[in-house]
Amino acid sequence: YELTIKPAKAEFLGSLGSGASFSCEVCDLSGDGELEGNIIIQWFNNHNKEITSDKDERVVVAKDGTKAKKLVIRRIIESDAGDYRCAFRVGHITNSKSIKLSVFKDMSFDHAPNPQHPRIHTTAIIECQVSGVPAPEVSWRFNGKKIIYGDKYKQLTKGLQIKNISLADNGNYTCIAEISDSGRYDEKRITVVVHVPPVMIHGPGHQKGIAGHELSLYCKAESDPMPSYEFYKGKNEKLLTSSPSDRIQIDSHLGKLTFKPLKKDDHGIYRCKALNDVGEASANGSLHVLVAPHIYELKNVTAQEGQDAKITCKSHGDPMPFMEFQKVGHSPFKNGSNDGGRITVRHRPANILEIEIKKVQPHDSSNYTCLTKNSAGEHNATSHLTVHYQPKFPSDHIRQVFSWSGRLHNITCNAHGNPHPTFEWWHLERLLTNNETFNIFTSARNSSLQIRVREADQSWIFGEYICRAKNNKGSKDMKILHSRASLPDPPSDASVKENTPNLLIINVKPPFSVGGVKLLGYRIEYNNKVTDFTTMRISNLLLGDDLKMENLKPATQYQFKVRSRNEVGVGKYRELVATTLNITKPYPIKLVSPKQSKDPWSYKIVWEKPKTGGKPIKEYEIRYRRVRMKQDGISEPLENWVSKTKDENAYKPSVEYILSNLNPKTNYQLQIFAKTDIGTSTQSEKFIFKTAAGKYITNFEMILKRFR
Known part of the structure; x- marks a missing residue:
């Protein structure tokens, strides 16, 4: 098998x-x-x-x-x-x-991100996880140079460990994987940029702002990369956020927290946090929101004369505002007793201010302003105190008027009250109404009775008239005597104050009686001539009026009839006999021009109309010279007299002359003489003037200036 x-x-x-x-x-x-x-x-x-x-x-x-x-x-x-x-x-x-x-298993880089940003001053790992079967060998290079493992560098499963990494470790790292038996090789390049966590430079701090205004809190940190910012509020550190439509805006890039506008509820503790990918830093601050004063209750008050009145002003603000009352046209009231204790100002409590006026009088009717202020601003509001009282007449009310036959005359009655009074006119126990003799014109505070005085009515038209003012608080009467006006008495005195060949100045004192009406002036009659004068010295009757009688004949006796004039007519005369002086040379010229010239190179001489001495002036001689003023005020001549002449026109008398070609900022002594067929006037009083400052110009430049 x-x-x-x-x-x-x-x-x-x-x-x-x-x-x-x-x-x-x-x-x-x-x-x-x-x-x-x-x-x-x-x-x-x-x-x-x-x-x-x-x-x-x-x-x-x-x-x-x-x-x-x-x-x-x-x-x-x-x-x-x-x-x-x-x-x-x-x-x-x-x-x-x-x-x-x-x-x-084929080699692979399972986790090797690029770039990598380790945190500075830490034991950092440059991540590079390599896998494969068999397991590959891993080595590293930094900026092309092989890394030798030791105290600073160590190879871990996750990657390369670098102890106490710093900015010097920024660069390009190569993670190399290889299996020598099979000849396999791969590498991964990683850029390392060390990141620095935020360090807070300054925080929000302890800020104050005013409610209703715009305010921003700022914080700033340094880091790499740049941080973003967050804001937190309160002990619970609620993170604040915003959208473009919000009242509170946060700029996370600039570290800015903006309130548009501030509200009282923004008061509190704030923390600003700066963050980036390797860390964060924070700083605390606080915001105290100040609230400008605002008066939220102040009412108008009405009281009866003799009653007590109280005005209450209520306000709020942070810090608690300073408060005071001020009557229009017066200084603010002080806290406590005012006006001998009749007016009292007190706080009840700190944000409520009261002003209490005991037994109010008509003059207490006014605007009372409540003034509040603190470090955030101020706010004022006004209350009106209205005092109701029966009509009153001023203490200096006119009590006698004068009129005469053929005249249309007004008697005016002034009274004040609250409510505004109405008026009635009475004469001989009879209420007057509008007719051919009387016309009544009434306004809010006065009434005028217009009386037409006819010759046939003089037996009853004069006498006592009653003006009655009344409102719902009562009525008051003012008695006014309507008297017959008469011609004025003769002047109490008439005398010659100054005598020249062609002119007399007569001083006239006012009459003992002006006939009940205004003294208009005086009338002087002589040689079938009549001259009316208007009185000039009403404010000082003891000095009287100086009346000029001009164009008289020399060495001639005149008989003057001097009368007083008023609105009724011309009174009886006082006789004055005076003889003019013989012909003589002209009197000294009186200079009236200013002693400081407005122009650097010229000066305008002005004098009074001269007294000729009885003969017409033919010409004027004008002398001037440069002088130096000493500390004791004495002048020292710097040159001889320069003389100018001016012909006179008898039909158009001269009273001025212009000197030219003068030096800037220079003192000049001036003399002027009048000449007639009889002789020359004596020297006028010593007169020194000074030209204005300016650039000195030569004679040639002066000639060019004149032609331009």
Whole structure:
């Protein structure tokens, strides 16, 4: 008998995970084709243990006809490798034969990601898991150089272990797998970039913001790669999120938390976390939300005269606002007692301010502003206190008016009250209404009685008139005497104040009685001439008025009748006799121009209309020279006098003259003389002026300037 195994070779190479089939057959060599007795065929493993079919039928042993038995391995695993023996027995005859199953697996890189980013300063593993049957040998190269295993480098199943990896270990690594017996070889290149976990540079800090305004919290960390940021709020560290439409915006790239706008509820503790793929860092901060003051209750108040009134202002804010009351047009009230204790300002509690006014008076009616402020801002609101009272007349109310026949005259009555009063006019115990004699014009606070005074009515039209003002709180009367106006008395005095050949200045004192109406002025009559003057010194009657009588004849006696004038007419006269002086030379010229010139190169001289001395002025002589002013105020001449003349026009008298070609910022002394046929006026008072600052120009430049 002969035993054969198929496949007919000593060794079978099976791939891991694939299947294998071995057939063991007994052949009869006698040639008759018949086997004697029962044939027993068995398969044994390398442990000489009979192989039978397993439960999951991965390994199956089955007859293949009467003379063969087949061993089938449906899925080869690594432990299946070894010798398999087939044995038979026929009667007393036995024999066996073996075949070797060698298991192999192609090399593969099961896990070798690229690139890889280990965390700096750790014992890192550059992952490269290689499998194969038989197991391949693994070696490494770094930037083309072979890595020698030792304290820094160690080969593990997962890959290459690098102790205390740093940025210097960044580069290209080659993971090499090879099986030298079979000559198989493969490699995997891996780029390694060491990543640095975030280090917080600055956190949100302790910030303050104002509710209603925009505010941002920032944090910043350094890492590689750059971190993203998250923000958490409160002790429970609630993660904050945002969308484009939200009030709170988070920029995870810049580390920015923005409130648009801030609310009081945003107050609290915040934590900023910076993260990347190898670590994280965080920093805490806080946000104190300040709330600007807001007055949420302040009402208008109405009280009766003599009652107590209270205005209450309620506000809120953070920090608690400072509060005070201010009456319009006045300084703020102080806390506590004001106005001798009649007005009291107090807090009840800190956010409520009261102002209490005892026995209110009409003048307490006003706007009262509640002023609140804190470090976040300020808010003001106004309450109006209305005091109701019966009508009142001002203490300085007019009590007498004057009028006369033929005149339309108004008597005005002023009264105030709350509510606004209505008015009535009474005369001779009779209520007046509009007619041909009386017309009444009334507004909110006054009433005017217009009286037409006729000659026929003078027996009763004058006398006492009553203005009655009333409202629902009461009424008050004001008595006004309507008196007949008269012509003014003669002036109380008239005297010559100044005498020249052509002019008299007469000083006139006001009359003892002006007739009850305004003094308009005076009238002077002489030689069938009448001149009216308006009074100029109403505020100082003791000085009287200086009246100029011009164009008189020299050495001539005049008889003046001086009368007082008022709205009624012209009164009786006071007589004044005066004689003008003889003709003389002109009087000294009085300079009235400013002593500081506005121009660097010229000066405008101005003088009063001169007193001629009785003869017309023919010309003026103007002298000027440069001077230096000493510390004691005395002037020192720097040159001789420069003289100019100006002809006079008797029909158009001169009162000004312009000096030109002067030096800038220079003091000049000035004299001016008037000349007539009689002689020349004496020197005027010493007069020094100064030109304005400016660039000095030559005479040639001055000539060009004049022609331009």
